[in-house]
Amino acid sequence: MVIGIGVAVTLLVPLVPLFQPYMIQFAMLWVLILMALTWDILGGQMGYNSFGNVIFVGVGMYTTAVVQREMFFGAEYASVAGQSSLSLVDYLTGLGIGMGSGAILSVALAAFLGSGILALRGHYFAICTLGLGVAAGELASGWDYIGAGSGLVTPLPPDGVGESSTFFYYVFFVLVVITFMLLRWLYSCRFGLAINAIRDDEDKAEAMGLHTTRYKVVAWCVAAFFLALTGGAFGNLMVFIDPTETAFAGATFGVWMVLMAVLGGKGRLWGPVIGATVFHVLQETFWTYLFGWQRVALGLLIVAVVVFFPLGIVGWVRERFAHRFGEAVDPAARTEQVTLGDGT
Amino acid sequence: MGDLQILIDAPIFSVQLLLDGLLIGAIFALVAYGLALEWGVTNIINIAQGDLVILGGYVALTVYHLGVHPLFGVPIAAAVLFCVGWLIYRTVLFRVIDRDLFTSILATFGISILLQQLIDKVYGADVQTAEANLGTLFLFDNQITLSNIKLVAFVVVLACGGLLLWFLKRSRTGQAIRATAQNARAARIMGIDTEHVYSMTVAINAAICGAAGALVVMVWVIQPFIGLAYTIRSFMIVVVAGIGNLGGVLAAGMGLGVAEQFAGFLLGAEFQIGFVFALLVVILVVRNLRLARKREYLH
Numbered sequence: 356m357v358i359g360i361g362v363a364v365t366l367l368v369p370l371v372p373l374f375q376p377y378m379i380q381f382a383m384l385w386v387l388i389l390m391a392l393t394w395d396i397l398g399g400q401m402g403y404n405s406f407g408n409v410i411f412v413g414v415g416m417y418t419t420a421v422v423q424r425e426m427f428f429g430a431e432y433a434s435v436a437g438q439s440s441l442s443l444v445d446y447l448t449g450l451g452i453g454m455g456s457g458a459i460l461s462v463a464l465a466a467f468l469g470s471g472i473l474a475l476r477g478h479y480f481a482i483c484t485l486g487l488g489v490a491a492g493e494l495a496s497g498w499d500y501i502g503a504g505s506g507l508v509t510p511l512p513p514d515g516v517g518e519s520s521t522f523f524y525y526v527f528f529v530l531v532v533i534t535f536m537l538l539r540w541l542y543s544c545r546f547g548l549a550i551n552a553i554r555d556d557e558d559k560a561e562a563m564g565l566h567t568t569r570y571k572v573v574a575w576c577v578a579a580f581f582l583a584l585t586g587g588a589f590g591n592l593m594v595f596i597d598p599t600e601t602a603f604a605g606a607t608f609g610v611w612m613v614l615m616a617v618l619g620g621k622g623r624l625w626g627p628v629i630g631a632t633v634f635h636v637l638q639e640t641f642w643t644y645l646f647g648w649q650r651v652a653l654g655l656l657i658v659a660v661v662v663f664f665p666l667g668i669v670g671w672v673r674e675r676f677a678h679r680f681g682e683a684v685d686p687a688a689r690t691e692q693v694t695l696g697d698g699t
Numbered sequence: 700m701g702d703l704q705i706l707i708d709a710p711i712f713s714v715q716l717l718l719d720g721l722l723i724g725a726i727f728a729l730v731a732y733g734l735a736l737e738w739g740v741t742n743i744i745n746i747a748q749g750d751l752v753i754l755g756g757y758v759a760l761t762v763y764h765l766g767v768h769p770l771f772g773v774p775i776a777a778a779v780l781f782c783v784g785w786l787i788y789r790t791v792l793f794r795v796i797d798r799d800l801f802t803s804i805l806a807t808f809g810i811s812i813l814l815q816q817l818i819d820k821v822y823g824a825d826v827q828t829a830e831a832n833l834g835t836l837f838l839f840d841n842q843i844t845l846s847n848i849k850l851v852a853f854v855v856v857l858a859c860g861g862l863l864l865w866f867l868k869r870s871r872t873g874q875a876i877r878a879t880a881q882n883a884r885a886a887r888i889m890g891i892d893t894e895h896v897y898s899m900t901v902a903i904n905a906a907i908c909g910a911a912g913a914l915v916v917m918v919w920v921i922q923p924f925i926g927l928a929y930t931i932r933s934f935m936i937v938v939v940a941g942i943g944n945l946g947g948v949l950a951a952g953m954g955l956g957v958a959e960q961f962a963g964f965l966l967g968a969e970f971q972i973g974f975v976f977a978l979l980v981v982i983l984v985v986r987n988l989r990l991a992r993k994r995e996y997l998h
Contacts, residue, residue, distance in 0.1 A: 402801065404801055404804055404805065406808070471980075471984045471987075472980065472983065472984060472987075474987050474991070475983055475984075475987055477800055477801070478744050478800050478804055479938075479983055479987075481804050482744070482746070482930075482931070482934050482979070483979065483980055483983045485746070485927070485930075485931070486931050486975075486976035486977075486979040486980055487976065487980060489927060489928075489931075489972070489973075489976050490973050490976035490977050490980070493969075493970065493972055493973030493976070494970075494973055496969070497967075497969050497970055497973070606812075606924070610812060613805065613808075617805065647820070648820065650812075650816040650819075651813065651816040651817055651820060653812070653816075654809060654810075654812035654813030654814075654815075654816050654817075655809075655813055657805070657808070657809030657812060657813075658791055658806060658809035658810060658813060661795070661802060661805045661806045661809055662791055662794050662795060662806055663794075665798075665802060
């Protein structure tokens with residue numbers, strides 16, 4: 356019921372004229388939520404600190420743009436005086452195929468890289484991914500086929516699409532809903548238990564017979580899949596792809612996704628969503644009032660959140676208002692457990 | 700791979716690259732030893748290591764702009780960074796030291812972002828360097844050029860390493876540091892103020908970074924956002940050489956320096972940093988495969 360109203364309201368937002376100029380901000384909010392949600396699969400639920408998830412955003416973005424370029428014959432699609440020469444069907448097909456192949460490539464990359472480096476424990480993995488993210492950016496800025504350092508232009512959406520930010524608002528919203536639902540299902544079934552076990556004690560999980568590396572790779576592939584879709588659409592929203600500023604943006608998105616998940620409460624389904632929302636508001640505030648110092652303020656915010664507020668918003672609320680939001684124990688199930696324990 | 704032909708035709712170039720790599724690599728080794736010290740004693744892997752190096756470089760640069768010879772920047776940067784390190788421990792790190800590694804990595808990651816953005820704000824994003832004006836050495840009929848500052852830097856690195864080793868072996872604080880590294884709880888029982896030891900360790904590590912940064916600004920260039928590369932390099936060196944093995948660290952550092960020089964020459968300078976990061980991934984994966992094989996033997 357509540358979720359139904361929420362979905363209805365979000366679907367109607369673009370129709371309100373008051374919000375029209377801010378549609379790109381709303382679309383951005385969905386992008387941030389997607390990034391925080393996917394970071395939390397590893398970072399929160401599995402206890403693996405990944406600083407390199409941004410490579411999947413970049414891979415998705417570049418693959419989509421390259422597929423679009425190759426399908427529509429080089430630079431011909433490029434706008435003629437700001438007007439797109441593509442038909443609506445062509446544009447949507449290109450975008451769809453591009454995002455799809457980006458996602459496939461990303462998942463393949465995650466499976467390949469993951470089988471190598473996800474066997475690394477804790478801090479080795481963290482630093483390894485930190486290196487991967489930067490290496491990908493360096494590679495992209497040196498590779499001529501994808502435009503090297505001067506970046507890549509994606510086709511302008513044709514008129515049929517309407518306002519591009521509104522169009523992508525819906526695209527990202529659908530992605531958020533799918534990701535959220537899928538993660539809620541995943542966390543509630545055996546898979547969720549397995550990755551939580553890996554977080555709590557990996558050696559024990561392995562000793563209990565879990566194929567831990569397999570679970571870790573699958574978890575990373577899920578994150579890679581949605582990040583690539585996000586990246587593909589985001590590149591088209593931005594129209595221009597810069598190798599280190601938009602695609603492999605370790606200094607912005609790479610940092611933000613960690614901060615958002617920790618701020619909201621890592622390891623909780625709603626944590627990243629709330630964290631991303633709060634972060635987006637904070638970031639805009641910093642941008643308005645601390646112009647020039649906003650990145651310094653963000654660095655300070657990371658340290659402050661990690662040191663003083665490690666539970667995050669959701670964790671704090673659950674602890675502070677435990678009777679309302681805390682873990683609910685079903686009395687019947689509990690009695691059953693107790694009797695089982697006594698009976699044997 | 701046209702550059703490979705140059706190396707084959709004129710082997711003297713290899714000597715040039717080798718010398719450059721060895722001398723630069725010694726600085727990497729110094730930074731790596733600091734990282735290993737902090738890792739071993741406080742169990743924190745300092746992601747801000749490279750940013751401390753860069754900060755040291757900018758301190759030395761400030762001294763240089765005041766008209767002092769940049770070599771004097773080395774002790775000054777070390778002293779300033781010692782205070783910075785102490786401050787970092789007293790404000791942030793002491794709160795995360797007994798929490799899990801996840802938290803301390805995130806905390807130092809945040810410090811790293813904070814430092815690089817602050818440096819960018821104060822000094823700007825330009826690539827900068829300090830001229831030492833010590834002249835250049837010409838070897839082998841002028842076929843190899845070697846600026847004297849690189850040799851001086853090498854000597855300074857060795858001196859710093861020796862000083863550090865002596866400090867850890869002989870001084871009271873150094874012995875306390877080693878005792879804490881071996882067993883913090885037992886050290887506390889024996890009356891060692893481990894909080895003081897931790898803060899000293901973090902501060903000494905920062906001082907090492909400061910000295911190394913002051914050398915980097917003379918032999919190479921600095922820029923606010925290249926700190927991460929130094930973190931990665933030192934982490935890589937420590938992983939290869941192990942914690943607390945000074946000879947191994949020096950060898951691994953110099954090896955890395957040489958490998959990097961050759962990679963930069965053969966692949967093009969724009970891929971040199973990319974090579975460092977790719978090498979990290981390779982080294983970690985290979986290490987992991989070797990560990991896995993060792994576990995197989997045990998079965």
